[in-house]
Amino acid sequence: xxxxxxxxxxxxxxxxxxxxxxxxxxxxxxxxxxxxxxxxxxxxxxxxxxxxxxxxxxxxxxxxxxxxxxxxxxxxxxxxxxxxxxxxxxxxxxxxxxxxxxxxxxxxxxxxxxx
Amino acid sequence: xxxxxxxxxxxxxxxxxxxxxxxxxxxxxxxxxxxxxxxxxxxxxxxxxxxxxxxxxxxxxxxxxxxxxxxxxxxxxxxxxxxxxxxxxxxxxxxxxxxxxxxxxxxxxxxxxxxx
Numbered sequence: 001x002x003x004x005x006x007x008x009x010x011x012x013x014x015x016x017x018x019x020x021x022x023x024x025x026x027x028x029x030x031x032x033x034x035x036x037x038x039x040x041x042x043x044x045x046x047x048x049x050x051x052x053x054x055x056x057x058x059x060x061x062x063x064x065x066x067x068x069x070x071x072x073x074x075x076x077x078x079x080x081x082x083x084x085x086x087x088x089x090x091x092x093x094x095x096x097x098x099x100x101x102x103x104x105x106x107x108x109x110x111x112x113x114x115x
Numbered sequence: 116x117x118x119x120x121x122x123x124x125x126x127x128x129x130x131x132x133x134x135x136x137x138x139x140x141x142x143x144x145x146x147x148x149x150x151x152x153x154x155x156x157x158x159x160x161x162x163x164x165x166x167x168x169x170x171x172x173x174x175x176x177x178x179x180x181x182x183x184x185x186x187x188x189x190x191x192x193x194x195x196x197x198x199x200x201x202x203x204x205x206x207x208x209x210x211x212x213x214x215x216x217x218x219x220x221x222x223x224x225x226x227x228x229x230x231x
Contacts (some may be wrong), residue, residue: 045218
């Protein structure tokens with residue numbers, strides 16, 4: 001199916017475990033992003049990527065690692081999960097055109113609970 | 116640093132009333148982009164509108180309209196004749212970069228409740 005997908009949709013893990021959230025898009029968009037959504041904070045940018053092998057930190061990168069070996073995939077890894085990382089995680093993608101910053105298209109989200 | 120403020124945490128109105136959601140932003144850039152997204156109870160984020168800093172024309176799309184005023188750094192969103200299906204959390208967002216690579220800065224959202 002075309003679009004942007006995330007897996008898993010729901011995940012429960014324990015403190016200290018490594019968790020990887022997957023994001024896949026079929027539009028060949030150059031830009032991909034990871035956000036977390038927490039009550040009272042809206043969405044905050046964790047990491048972003050302008051192209052394969054190019055990634056950079058956002059507002060709240062601590063405790064997360066990303067990679068982008070292929071344009072269509074942008075996995076987010078929590079190296080040692082903490083309870084404060086309990087959140088809903090959204091992946092997004094967009095394409096840059098001559099018209100400027102285009103809208104970002106969001107995946108359905110992954111609800112992560114760290115016990 | 117860029118910032119987006121949505122001062123209204125929650126708004127509740129009766130169906131068919133008009134409602135305006137406020138958005139105030141801060142940026143040092145002269146080129147920037149403003150967005151509104153809708154998050155219905157199902158949880159997905161739905162794009163509504165994008166506006167660049169050089170286009171101050173107001174926009175109307177059906178029952179939705181947006182008022183962009185650079186003088187007050189505001190980008191307000193009005194729903195006319197609200198419907199129950201408009202119930203959602205609405206986010207205003209800002210992007211400063213011209214390359215689209217820096218991500219969006221979101222406000223904390225306004226929870227809109229439309230009562231039948």
